[in-house]
Amino acid sequence: MKIAIIFDAGSDEWSSQDVAAVVSNVHEVRDVLRRRGHDVELLPVRLGDFRWLSRLRRADLVFNLCEGINGHARFEDFVVGTLELAGVPFTGCRHWTTTISHRKHVANTLLAAAGLPVPAFMLAQGNKTPTDFPLPAIVKPSAEDASVGIDNGAVCTSKRALKKRVALMLEQFEEVMVQEYVAGREFNVGFVGTRMLPVSEINFDTMPEGSWPIVSYAAKWLPGSPEDEGTIPTCPADIDHELAHRIGQVARAAWEHMSEGEGYGRVDLRLGEDGQPYVLEVNPCPDLSSNAGLARMARAFGWSYDDLVMQVVDEALMRSQSHRAADVLVSGASAA
Ligand SMILES: Nc1ncnc2c1ncn2[C@@H]1O[C@H](COP(=O)(O)OP(=O)(O)O)[C@@H](O)[C@H]1O
Numbered sequence: 001m002k003i004a005i006i007f008d009a010g011s012d013e014w015s016s017q018d019v020a021a022v023v024s025n026v027h028e029v030r031d032v033l034r035r036r037g038h039d040v041e042l043l044p045v046r047l048g049d050f051r052w053l054s055r056l057r058r059a060d061l062v063f064n065l066c067e068g069i070n071g072h073a074r075f076e077d078f079v080v081g082t083l084e085l086a087g088v089p090f091t092g093c094r095h096w097t098t099t100i101s102h103r104k105h106v107a108n109t110l111l112a113a114a115g116l117p118v119p120a121f122m123l124a125q126g127n128k129t130p131t132d133f134p135l136p137a138i139v140k141p142s143a144e145d146a147s148v149g150i151d152n153g154a155v156c157t158s159k160r161a162l163k164k165r166v167a168l169m170l171e172q173f174e175e176v177m178v179q180e181y182v183a184g185r186e187f188n189v190g191f192v193g194t195r196m197l198p199v200s201e202i203n204f205d206t207m208p209e210g211s212w213p214i215v216s217y218a219a220k221w222l223p224g225s226p227e228d229e230g231t232i233p234t235c236p237a238d239i240d241h242e243l244a245h246r247i248g249q250v251a252r253a254a255w256e257h258m259s260e261g262e263g264y265g266r267v268d269l270r271l272g273e274d275g276q277p278y279v280l281e282v283n284p285c286p287d288l289s290s291n292a293g294l295a296r297m298a299r300a301f302g303w304s305y306d307d308l309v310m311q312v313v314d315e316a317l318m319r320s321q322s323h324r325a326a327d328v329l330v331s332g333a334s335a336a
């Protein structure tokens with residue numbers, strides 16, 4: 001099969017680490033696909049340059065590793081939309097899922113409307129600052145991911161601190177969300193299509209004193225920092241069957257509501273004091289690197305990294321076949 005891997009070509013502002021992070025995953029996936037006998041082409045995606053689009057039309061499948069264009073995450077949605085319009089089979093989530101999930105307050109509104117447990121939240125736009133929001137509260141940019149804008153100051157325990165934090169965040173981000181702080185344990189649940197992987201936990205026991213047990217920007221992006229060393233993932237999580245079942249049920253409902261069980265993703269949750277798992281967010285197409293969370297969950301499920309990549313491929317092919325079959329049925333019915 002001819003498979004085109006698309007990825008962000010980056011920008012002049014990228015550091016050598018930024019480039020290496022993208023390229024190393026592209027190469028890992030390429031190597032898996034080649035080992036399985038596929039003919040692989042690498043297609044970097046750049047702003048204003050549509051050569052990738054004409055070239056991918058020759059592929060049987062597009063493996064989408066594009067997390068943005070020129071480092072701008074918002075363009076990820078356009079790339080997925082373009083793939084959908086082009087009608088080529090592609091890996092990962094569909095346009096609707098990526099677009100909605102990239103605006104946390106929109107996603108949370110949909111999840112809450114579907115009856116899913118979401119911590120109370122509000123949007124602080126412009127000069128609007130919340131006055132009577134329950135404390136502690138966490139302040140996060142609505143349209144960012146990867147813990148951008150989240151550090152120890154994000155959790156506010158007084159009205160004054162909350163007002164100050166919201167004002168600070170609004171200087172940098174257009175839309176800022178204030179959310180009830182959920183104090184309990186943090187879990188992640190991965191999905192490939194409708195298949196759920198074992199529950200993973202982030203352990204905060206070694207977090208420096210005085211730091212909130214949250215996965216901050218430093219925890220995700222500064223290897224060796226105290227926050228990185230204070231956030232230790234364990235998969236499978238050390239939890240009893242009943243709790244795993246409850247977390248799994250909420251995670252699955254959130255995942256299927258946002259993605260219709262298509263593509264691959266990861267649901268982040270925390271336990272409330274009442275033991276209720278709350279959904280923090282649904283991440284469509286999370287990092288697929290062999291050292292990232294999804295691959296760890298896949299290993300706990302019994303899949304090698306090669307298996308994970310091929311499951312992602314199979315899910316994409318099955319989905320495109322079933323969509324095609326549905327199109328044939330619909331056009332047959334309308335012709336009759
Ligand atoms: N309502 C909340 N209560 C407690 N911790 C939170 C809450 N929202 C976010 N966090 C912490 O911040 C981290 C990042 O937030 P998240 O909503 O997952 O955004 P993203 O990962 O897209 O930046 C979470 O992993 C969690 O540790």
Ligand SMILES: [Mg+2]
Binds near residue numbers: 146147268281
């Ligand atoms: Mg998250």
